[in-house]
Amino acid sequence: MTHETGRLAADEVRGMFDRIAPVYDAMNRIMTLGLDQRWRRRTVRIAVRPGDRVLDACCGTGDLAILAQRAGASVVGLDFSPEMLARARRKAPAIEWVEGDLLALPFEDESFDAATVGFGVRNVAELEGALAELHRVLKADGLVAILEITRPRGPLRVFYSLWFDRIVPLLGKVLPGGAAYTYLPASVKRFPAAEALAELMRAAGFGLVRYDLMAGGIVARHIGIAGTFDRRHT
Ligand SMILES: C[S@@+](CC[C@H](N)C(=O)[O-])C[C@H]1O[C@@H](n2cnc3c(N)ncnc32)[C@H](O)[C@@H]1O
Numbered sequence: 001m002t003h004e005t006g007r008l009a010a011d012e013v014r015g016m017f018d019r020i021a022p023v024y025d026a027m028n029r030i031m032t033l034g035l036d037q038r039w040r041r042r043t044v045r046i047a048v049r050p051g052d053r054v055l056d057a058c059c060g061t062g063d064l065a066i067l068a069q070r071a072g073a074s075v076v077g078l079d080f081s082p083e084m085l086a087r088a089r090r091k092a093p094a095i096e097w098v099e100g101d102l103l104a105l106p107f108e109d110e111s112f113d114a115a116t117v118g119f120g121v122r123n124v125a126e127l128e129g130a131l132a133e134l135h136r137v138l139k140a141d142g143l144v145a146i147l148e149i150t151r152p153r154g155p156l157r158v159f160y161s162l163w164f165d166r167i168v169p170l171l172g173k174v175l176p177g178g179a180a181y182t183y184l185p186a187s188v189k190r191f192p193a194a195e196a197l198a199e200l201m202r203a204a205g206f207g208l209v210r211y212d213l214m215a216g217g218i219v220a221r222h223i224g225i226a227g228t229f230d231r232r233h234t
Contacts, residue, residue: 008183010101013123014080016183017060021083024061031168032215039147039219040064040118046223047145048073052113055137057102057130058120062088064147065095068116076112078102103129107137110226114138118147122191131204138226144206145223148197149188152217160218164188194220 008016020027028036040063048054050072056065059077061084069075069092078098079085089097100106102117102124115134124130134144152160164185192200194211197220201209206224213220 010080010103010125013125017079017081018083021061021081021087024084024087025063027171028063030171031163035215037063037067039214039221040067042214043116043118043145043147043221044068044071046221047114047116047143049113053111055105055107055112055115055134057105057115057117057134058123059088059097060084060118060120062091062095062097064116064118066092068114069095073114076107078105102133105133105137109136110139110142112137112139112142114143114145116145116147119149121146122148122187127192127200128204131201131206135205135226140227142226143223144201144226145221146197146201147219147221148191149218150191150194150197150213150220151188152213194222197222 017024043064044067048068048071052073054068054073054075056068056075056077059065059079060081062077065075065077065088076096076098077085077088078100079088080099080101082099085097085099088095098106102120103126115138117134121127121130138144151157168184169182191197194213198209198211201222201224205226207227209222209224211220211222
């Protein structure tokens with residue numbers, strides 16, 4: 001493992017999230033100045049229709065899955081960290097929470113209308129494998145929505161670097177599981193930029209891939225259709 005490159009083995013990532021689970025929600029709100037729920041709502045708005053069967057992969061403590069359920073979907077939340085899932089379960093006992101790996105989803109082919117991943121794909125050992133699994137479990141007109149931190153290009157770059165490279169790791173020092181907050185900026189640095197992620201999605205078989213940037217380019221929301229026909233937005 002090395003925190004400098006942001007590369008951790010899967011069991012180290014799982015252990016890290018198990019350890020930070022108690023402070024995860026609070027840290028999200030602090031690090032994003034309370035904007036994270038707005039980004040999740042925007043993701044649900046574009047991805048979820050009432051009545052959809054939705055997979056929220058890397059669901060963590062469940063915030064995105066809960067918003068999808070409120071939008072009228074029947075939701076399955078999946079994560080490989082038992083401690084994150086325990087918190088999700090406590091928040092929304094009625095949602096189906098599944099302990100499992102995004103790289104080997106325990107679901108049949110073409111079994112979901114939509115799949116969401118919020119701040120999750122950055123952490124998986126093999127991004128291409130994760131995209132292939134999401135593609136496999138989506139119906140032909142199913143939609144994937146990926147919300148992820150990305151590197152801004154414009155004027156926010158300096159602020160971003162100060163925040164993520166200096167302040168977030170400092171915050172981590174005073175909180176349990178603090179090493180995670182050194183890992184966070186490193187994992188963002190090695191993650192593909194928004195256009196490169198869009199290309200990987202196309203390579204995985206997604207059609208009509210597009211993305212938009214939020215919060216001055218700090219967060220990207222990518223969407224794609226498992227087939228090529230977008231029945232939702234046409
Ligand atoms: C930064 S949290 C995001 C949680 C949540 N989606 C949110 O919006 O806050 C990333 C989550 O991905 C999970 N995760 C990472 N790799 C995974 C994998 N291969 N399979 C399942 N879950 C994974 C971690 O356990 C963690 O809960």
